[in-house]
Amino acid sequence: MQGKITMGSKERIQRIKEETRANILDAALEIVKEDGWQSLSMRKIADKIEYTAPIIYEYFANKEGILLELTRLGNVLLLKDFKAVQAKHKTPEKQLEAMWIAYWDFAFSHKELYQLMFGVDMICCDLTKSLPEAEAGKKMFYDLISTIMTESEPTEEIVCRKYYTFWSIIHGLISINLVRRGSTTDEMNQHILRDAIQGIIKAIND
Amino acid sequence: MQGKITMGSKERIQRIKEETRANILDAALEIVKEDGWQSLSMRKIADKIEYTAPIIYEYFANKEGILLELTRLGNVLLLKDFKAVQAKHKTPEKQLEAMWIAYWDFAFSHKELYQLMFGVDMICCDLTKSLPEAEAGKKMFYDLISTIMTESEPTEEIVCRKYYTFWSIIHGLISINLVRRGSTTDEMNQHILRDAIQGIIKAIND
DNA sequence: TAAATAATCTAACAGTGTTAAGCAAATGTA
DNA sequence: TACATTTGCTTAACACTGTTAGATTATTTA
Structure with missing residues (x-):
């Protein structure tokens, strides 16, 4: 019984992980549209998605990884x-x-x-x-x-x-x-x- | 007598000031040639001309001033x-x-x-x-x-x-x-x- | 030589990318 | 239910960045 629920929650977790990944990219682009590429920083992205900066590194290797994507x-x-x-x-x-x-x-x-x-x-x-x-x-x-x-x-x-x-x-x-x-x-x-x-x-x- | 010497030294001082200004620009360009624009920093310029970073601000308003020149x-x-x-x-x-x-x-x-x-x-x-x-x-x-x-x-x-x-x-x-x-x-x-x-x-x- | 001035440096602030350690909550196991 | 483990996330730190203020040292002037 718990097995089934767990499977569902795992999928849910992966879904919100993909969402977060997309949110990072969206946030980055939004910041750039507001203040240009110069102004883009990991901490600002983190602020926008309401996390702290290190979280981003679980989705992208580094800042350049975001740019590449x-x-x-x-x-x-x-x-x-x-x-x-x-x-x-x-x-x-x-x-x-x-x-x-x-x-x-x-x-x-x-x-x-x-x-x-x-x-x-x-x-x-x-x-x-x-x-x-x-x-x-x-x-x-x-x-x-x-x-x-x-x-x-x-x-x-x-x-x-x-x-x-x-x-x-x-x-x-x-x-x-x-x-x-x-x-x-x-x-x-x-x-x-x-x-x-x-x-x-x-x-x-x- | 001292007046004449003073005048000479003042000119000399202005000359080495102009030299330093040119050295800053040369150093900047040298760094860029070695490692690209991304790598250019005030402290690296200062290192190259054998001064500390704040000195540069007596010759240029800021980093952008150097780029503009x-x-x-x-x-x-x-x-x-x-x-x-x-x-x-x-x-x-x-x-x-x-x-x-x-x-x-x-x-x-x-x-x-x-x-x-x-x-x-x-x-x-x-x-x-x-x-x-x-x-x-x-x-x-x-x-x-x-x-x-x-x-x-x-x-x-x-x-x-x-x-x-x-x-x-x-x-x-x-x-x-x-x-x-x-x-x-x-x-x-x-x-x-x-x-x-x-x-x-x-x-x-x- | 003593005072004034100029030249230079140290220290600091706020920001950057990035990493390591730790905490707390959720999960798995007995 | 109680303990162990993993996961999610944060705090703290490091080494940088540009830039400024204050202290220090050297030079010039009187």
């Missing part, structure tokens, strides 16, 4: 956006354009996550490599670029080059807007963004 | 490079290209300063605005772009747009190389860089 979650979100907008378009060209615009939108609707993921105005954790979620998004771009260039039989290296050309200009443009806010107007950004994307797509078969 | 110095260096390479070319097109390549080279020959100035992998100090040295370099680009576009009588806004298009792609490309080292090969970078610069220059009259 947040970048992972960011990549999951971004990937979801990619898939959603890709499904909305037929031609690879339109899909590619839509995905870069989704990338752009993500940077501003999840400003803090973007800063963490791509190191704008932020201490970038070195462990970002070997995140499979990040690779998945990259692969989507590779595939699309390859498809568009199919008649010219592109090498992996050329596809890679096109991808980074895209990434550079869009990340650079986002950087201006996130770090030096207000240097460019919204209409300007839209102009630069569309020009750049379509320009590169047009030049993709060079 | 280093970004200023970085901008001075960059501006010097700009002027040097511009003098080496005749046509505005060649000058513009040479300046962006100088920008690129600066990012890697003064990696740490670039990180500080443009917030790659670094806590970017917000006080960067209103640095006249930074404005001067920007103006050089504006002038060149205006000159190249002279027949189409560009508005300030369009020139601004072209400038940020340049900056975006080059800063983005530098970001990949400074933050995610080794993602792209050197030859690839050269390819992307030249392609991008000449592509944008060619499209500058659109």
Whole structure:
């Protein structure tokens, strides 16, 4: 009899443990949204989830572990956006354009996550490599670029080059807007963004 | 008699004060080159110049003051490079290209300063605005772009747009190389860089 | 030489990430 | 039910961080 109850309580305990883990991540992101990455500290997170700091170390190895998990979650979100907008378009060209615009939108609707993921105005954790979620998004771009260039039989290296050309200009443009806010107007950004994307797509078969 | 000596010693004192100020900046940059921006601390700087930490506060308001001065110095260096390479070319097109390549080279020959100035992998100090040295370099680009576009009588806004298009792609490309080292090969970078610069220059009259 | 001033250091405060020890409550066992 | 054990959580501490105030030492001035 007690056995059954114990089993149930064990599950309950594991459930609230997962909840606490999620609470830690939520609290962290909330603090960052309020006062920026600089202001994030273990004790503040603990305060927010109404525990003391050492508790966090039962859920994450250290502070960097929290950051790593947040970048992972960011990549999951971004990937979801990619898939959603890709499904909305037929031609690879339109899909590619839509995905870069989704990338752009993500940077501003999840400003803090973007800063963490791509190191704008932020201490970038070195462990970002070997995140499979990040690779998945990259692969989507590779595939699309390859498809568009199919008649010219592109090498992996050329596809890679096109991808980074895209990434550079869009990340650079986002950087201006996130770090030096207000240097460019919204209409300007839209102009630069569309020009750049379509320009590169047009030049993709060079 | 003593008066003359006193005057001399006062000058000497001011000279070694300026030396100490420079030593602080040198020490800071040295530490960053050895162990990165994260590792920079007031006490480490003090150790290196063989003083104790509070001394530094007689030369700089706080740590951010040191960072601000280093970004200023970085901008001075960059501006010097700009002027040097511009003098080496005749046509505005060649000058513009040479300046962006100088920008690129600066990012890697003064990696740490670039990180500080443009917030790659670094806590970017917000006080960067209103640095006249930074404005001067920007103006050089504006002038060149205006000159190249002279027949189409560009508005300030369009020139601004072209400038940020340049900056975006080059800063983005530098970001990949400074933050995610080794993602792209050197030859690839050269390819992307030249392609991008000449592509944008060619499209500058659109 | 004695007083005044400048240069420098020590000590401290509040904050950071992180770890070890301890307490108290819940659980398992007899 | 009584004892033992594990679990959850906290307090305390360590080694750092930036920064400031007060004491101390050295130098200059009278």
